Amino acid sequence: MPVDGVLLHQAALAGAKVFYTTRVSTPKNVFVVIYDFIPSDASGTFATEMIVSSRPFGGGVVYGSAYGTSGIPMWVSFWINPENLAS
Numbered sequence: 001m002p003v004d005g006v007l008l009h010q011a012a013l014a015g016a017k018v019f020y021t022t023r024v025s026t027p028k029n030v031f032v033v034i035y036d037f038i039p040s041d042a043s044g045t046f047a048t049e050m051i052v053s054s055r056p057f058g059g060g061v062v063y064g065s066a067y068g069t070s071g072i073p074m075w076v077s078f079w080i081n082p083e084n085l086a087s
Helices: 010-014
Strands: 017-026 029-037 047-053 062-069 074-080
Touching (some): 029 047, 062 074
Antiparallel strands (some): 017 029
16 A cells, blocks of 8 residues: 555656765765755655665665655665675
């Protein structure tokens, strides 16, 4: 069964844009910023949530989360050590 509102806002969700930036401080410290933009739709604005994790659907290691409103960009920033990532 779909999450409440997903079908209602499906077209807006299909138009979502995600991008990221990275900055290497040292070989063991990388600063990552994930940006997410979900447009509003004909129904108006609606609540949004972004979870950045190592596995789908917020599983594994959660690096951060953000709550927002459609039409307004969200972002999550965090430091990561690439040497600790599983291949």
